Amino acid sequence: MxxxxxxxxxxxxxxxxxxxxxxxxxxxxxxxxxxxxxxxxxxxxxxxxxxxxxxxxxxxxxYHDFRTKEPGKHIVKICQAEACQAMGSRQLTDHAQKTLAMSMHDTENNITLEPVYCLGNCACSPAVMIDGKTYGRVDESRFNALLNDLRGDK
Ligand code: FES
Known part of the structure; x- marks a missing residue:
């Protein structure tokens, strides 16, 4: 940007x-x-x-979307709202934070990790948005695959 x-x-x-x-x-x-x-x-x-x-x-x-720190090239948002929580978004968030070795709102290696509160994709929980594109039913292995795609696109 x-x-x-x-x-x-x-x-x-x-x-x-x-x-x-x-x-x-x-x-x-x-x-x-x-x-x-x-x-x-x-x-x-x-x-x-x-x-x-x-x-x-x-x-x-x-407002959550008004960042006060410069974001990375890629923005990874994990839904924290109710339907996604019921389908494991907290565990997915823990996995993401461990895998990326950072906390929510941090930026490392050109990736910014953020919470989001409903992506309108509740039927396919847990939902993740990466660079504006929504993905549904994201488990840990799918998350890893999406992350690998990002890392290949640095
Ligand atoms: S609660 Fe996660 S997409 Fe709606």
Whole structure:
């Protein structure tokens, strides 16, 4: 993903008519384009939208998708919602964390591991999303195979 710069941030604010009430949409646009919200972007948004840094920071912290750390090239999300939990997503999460040697929200070797709360694929639990593509009935061996595909694509 491209690196965010102050000019692009300003342009995104202008595209939303500089309206502070559109902060969530502005942040969504930034995360869609750049993958995360760096601290300097939080400061810039506060200045340009005439909000306090605490206001902007509070919104960034509230939403899971507004990452505050730069993600890896690949985003692996494991569903933690009820239907997936009933079908073993906690065990799958433990397996993923051990296999990748990292915790949720961490990034190692260009892979970011994150929780997600329902991918709309409950009938095929447990569900995983990798780089925007949803996979169902993911057991440990299927997870390993998906991971191998990612590692081959570094
Ligand atoms: S609960 Fe996991 S996809 Fe719905």
């Amino acid at each position: 491209a690196r965010i710069d102050t000019e692009t941030t300003s342009q995104i604010v202008k595209n939303h008519n500089g309206k502070p009430e559109l902060l969530v949409q502005i942040l969504q646009t930034i995360v869609t384009r750049f993958g995360w919200v760096p601290p300097e972007t939080t400061r810039q948004l506060a200045e340009e939208l005439n909000l306090s840094r605490a206001d902007v920071h509070g919104v960034v912290e509230y």
